[in-house]
Amino acid sequence: MNPLKRPASLWLADGLVVAALAAWWLAARGLPEFVLPGPVAVAQRLVALFTDADFLVHTLASTLRVLVSVLVALVIGSGLALVQRAWPALDWVLRGGVQPFLNSFPSIGWAILAAIWFTPSHGSIVFVQVAILIPFCLINVGEGLRQLDREALEMATSFTRRRVRIAWLVGLPLLAPYLLGALRISYGVAWKIALVAELLGSTSGLGYLMLRAQGSADMTTVMAACFAIIALFVAGERLILDPLARRFAAR
Amino acid sequence: MTGGGDAAYGARDATTRDKALAALVVVTIIGVAWSLAAGRVPPYILPSPIEVGKSALAFFTSAKQLGHLGATLAHIGAAIAIAFVGGALLALAAHYAAWSAPAIHRRLSPFLNAFSGIGWTLLAVIWFGVSTATVVFTITVVLLPFALVNLREGLVALDRELLEMGESFGRSRGRNFAAIVVPSLLPFAAATLRIMFGVAWKVALTAELFGGSKGLGYLINLARQDYDTATIFTVILFIIVAVYVADRVVFLPLERYTSRHFGKAAR
Numbered sequence: 383m384n385p386l387k388r389p390a391s392l393w394l395a396d397g398l399v400v401a402a403l404a405a406w407w408l409a410a411r412g413l414p415e416f417v418l419p420g421p422v423a424v425a426q427r428l429v430a431l432f433t434d435a436d437f438l439v440h441t442l443a444s445t446l447r448v449l450v451s452v453l454v455a456l457v458i459g460s461g462l463a464l465v466q467r468a469w470p471a472l473d474w475v476l477r478g479g480v481q482p483f484l485n486s487f488p489s490i491g492w493a494i495l496a497a498i499w500f501t502p503s504h505g506s507i508v509f510v511q512v513a514i515l516i517p518f519c520l521i522n523v524g525e526g527l528r529q530l531d532r533e534a535l536e537m538a539t540s541f542t543r544r545r546v547r548i549a550w551l552v553g554l555p556l557l558a559p560y561l562l563g564a565l566r567i568s569y570g571v572a573w574k575i576a577l578v579a580e581l582l583g584s585t586s587g588l589g590y591l592m593l594r595a596q597g598s599a600d601m602t603t604v605m606a607a608c609f610a611i612i613a614l615f616v617a618g619e620r621l622i623l624d625p626l627a628r629r630f631a632a633r
Numbered sequence: 634m635t636g637g638g639d640a641a642y643g644a645r646d647a648t649t650r651d652k653a654l655a656a657l658v659v660v661t662i663i664g665v666a667w668s669l670a671a672g673r674v675p676p677y678i679l680p681s682p683i684e685v686g687k688s689a690l691a692f693f694t695s696a697k698q699l700g701h702l703g704a705t706l707a708h709i710g711a712a713i714a715i716a717f718v719g720g721a722l723l724a725l726a727a728h729y730a731a732w733s734a735p736a737i738h739r740r741l742s743p744f745l746n747a748f749s750g751i752g753w754t755l756l757a758v759i760w761f762g763v764s765t766a767t768v769v770f771t772i773t774v775v776l777l778p779f780a781l782v783n784l785r786e787g788l789v790a791l792d793r794e795l796l797e798m799g800e801s802f803g804r805s806r807g808r809n810f811a812a813i814v815v816p817s818l819l820p821f822a823a824a825t826l827r828i829m830f831g832v833a834w835k836v837a838l839t840a841e842l843f844g845g846s847k848g849l850g851y852l853i854n855l856a857r858q859d860y861d862t863a864t865i866f867t868v869i870l871f872i873i874v875a876v877y878v879a880d881r882v883v884f885l886p887l888e889r890y891t892s893r894h895f896g897k898a899a900r
Binding site for chain 2: 390391392394395396398399416417418470471472474475478479482483485486487488489490491494495497498499573574577578581589592593596599601604605607608611612615616
């Protein structure tokens with residue numbers, strides 16, 4: 383391949399991003415702020431979301447709830463996957479019934495039901511997110527358990543009879559890629575549905591902030607919140623998930 | 634631990650009777666638990682299975698409700714069609730005009746993928762008002778990266794030798810495209826449609842709830858305001874069944890058929 387070609391197309395890619403920003407800026411100049419705020423105003427609000435105490439509360443609330451939900455979903459999903467492995471008859475019920483059920487359950491449905499069932503709190507939002515994330519964890523961890531190298535486990539059994547030791551030293555490292563996969567997928571999904579979970583019956587979080595902003599025609603905040611989520615998502619990938627992946631790939 | 638291994642192995646061999654029994658037990662437990670729980674709380678919190686059944690009956694015999702169902706189907710169908718064509722054009726552009734590939738795959742696709750559906754809905758409400766355009770726009774934008782990523786996979790997986798052979802038989806690029814590229818892409822197109830269909834339902838509900846004036850999402854929102862939880866249950870259960878059945882009856886067979894006849898295994 384021509385070595386000059388790659389950078390040129392990358393330059394073009396970045397050029398198009400700049401062009402898109404310029405087009406946005408131009409379009410926004412002719413339109414009122416509540417229809418299309420300009421990139422500068424949105425960027426300022428984006429910074430405010432991470433620095434201004436009034437906004438930061440919501441940003442932090444969303445972030446913490448996403449992290450908690452992902453961990454809880456991973457624990458419950460893994461638990462279900464283990465149950466599935468231990469009782470073959472349940473495997474069919476879980477894979478043929480529970481999994482497709484949870485998988486096709488609309489996320490807004492969980493949000494509405496949670497709004498009816500619980501008083502708005504951190505717990506109710508975490509409930510919605512966990513309910514949405516469980517199938518992703520179940521599928522990934524279940525697949526990992528099915529792929530477990532039986533010979534490695536048998537070899538480990540010939541060295542020790544202590545099952546906890548085997549699970550910790552052999553099972554867990556073998557499962558690590560699947561656990562990471564589950565973590566990565568649910569983290570990505572969690573940020574997308576965090577907003578949905580926070581729209582109904584919540585008094586904190588970026589979703590609440592967005593809906594309130596839309597109610598008062600404050601499009602600047604709506605767009606800034608969308609970009610804040612992209613930024614937080616990318617930051618989590620780079621700062622938490624990628625190092626974890628490197629750590630376990632090195633083993 | 635070997636015991637656990639055997640159990641997992643046995644999972645594939647569980648007899649039909651075991652399966653039926655397990656399913657029966659689980660369904661019974663859920664049904665009884667649901668009825669008992671529903672007896673203790675007011676119906677607006679948890680309607681009993683019978684109430685949901687009645688509501689479902691009313692739903693499928695009411696022309697108005699079926700109209701909402703039709704509206705949602707129309708939204709989904711339109712969005713899938715637009716997103717599929719748009720995604721295909723972008724993926725082909727990136728494939729055949731290499732200079733555009735980074736712009737499409739490294740800038741546009743991750744951006745669309747990361748931008749939240751709710752964000753698009755709220756923006757679209759301002760731009761297009763509460764309307765069909767808002768709903769279709771939102772679903773389309775959310776689906777577009779799915780089409781783009783999947784069809785890209787298909788183009789990457791194209792068999793170079795087959796393309797070379799095609800060239801040795803005829804120089805017409807259009808003919809080669811129609812006779813080799815399109816059939817090779819069919820399994821990926823089927824998989825794309827399957828994924829898009831599953832995602833579209835979920836997005837449609839949210840988009841209709843906040844930006845629509847008809848459709849099942851709009852219906853759910855009305856039911857929510859009236860504390861008509863039975864209708865909410867009906868719509869959710871209907872969607873679960875519809876998505877599952879459509880997946881099993883239409884999309885999975887389509888995916889299997891296309892990969893059997895046009896996929897790598899068929900060669």
